[in-house]
Amino acid sequence: MELIVLWDIDHTLIENAGVSKEIYAAAFSSLAGHEPSGPARTEGRTDRLIMRDMFLREGLPVPKWSVIEDALTRAGHDRLGDLRSRGTALPGVHEVLKAASARNGWVSSVLTGNIAANARVKLSVFGLDSLLDLPVGAYGADAELRPGLVAVARERMRRLRGVPADVPAVLVGDTPRDVEAALATGSGMLAVASGVHSSEELAAAGAHEILPGLSDTRRVLGILESFRGA
Structure with missing residues (x-):
């Protein structure tokens, strides 16, 4: 090679087209029981850091990573249509x-x-x-x-x-x-x-x-x- x-x-x-931040917000909401107070901070960071930061900003304990990953997977799958219609x-x-x-x-x-x-x-x-x-x-x-x-x-x-x-x-x-x-x-x-x-x-x-x-x-x-x- x-x-x-x-x-x-x-x-x-x-x-x-903003779908990524919607995925993070949906994953957070499904675990925290309420929407985050602000959008996810991305800018090249990994999902591990992005999601941990969201929970810490809200003063909440950070769930196990496996739980967060499952929530992200569901949120991503649910927004496939949004990505297709709005993204490119x-x-x-x-x-x-x-x-x-x-x-x-x-x-x-x-x-x-x-x-x-x-x-x-x-x-x-x-x-x-x-x-x-x-x-x-x-x-x-x-x-x-x-x-x-x-x-x-x-x-x-x-x-x-x-x-x-x-x-x-x-x-x-x-x-x-x-x-x-x-x-x-x-x-x-x-x-x-x-x-x-x-x-x-x-x-x-x-x-x-x-x-x-x-x-x-x-x-x-x-x-x-x-x-x-x-």
Whole structure:
């Protein structure tokens, strides 16, 4: 294998149109018995941190993670229709994922703060799931902090696909936390200013390769290729 590519989902591959925060609010409400006083704080954090923060902000004990994950799974499934009607795959995403999946020696998967069930919901709604090697990705239940997800994905790739430990990895994401995860793990980083963070914010976080989005397939693949063997 020559390159590992790990894609963020929300605001990198898809626009969820607020459905993600509705999922968190619904999961919280089902466990707490009332709506949260404010929206979930996301910005590239994992579901473990997002949900824990919601309970702590309300002065409530944090339920066991398995209970929270079940609530998130139900809430995500219940809002599949909302995501389909209001959300969208971002420009160029189908094309670039298809091209990456066809590259010989590349493993293209996800590194996301979403739990696996909701990641699959979000990707399948827009026909992206078949273009990614999802079993070897890393998800919001796998670690509290985003840098820890890189090791999870690498271990799954080693175990399930035989990917050697020295194969370079590159992350593609839209938040400073994506950049932090890449820098902390010695991974490459392609930042996209397709979310709430500007190119200037992503550069200040340490990203050197920054695009406005993923619409230029040739350019995206060229940047990813530059990390091969780095």
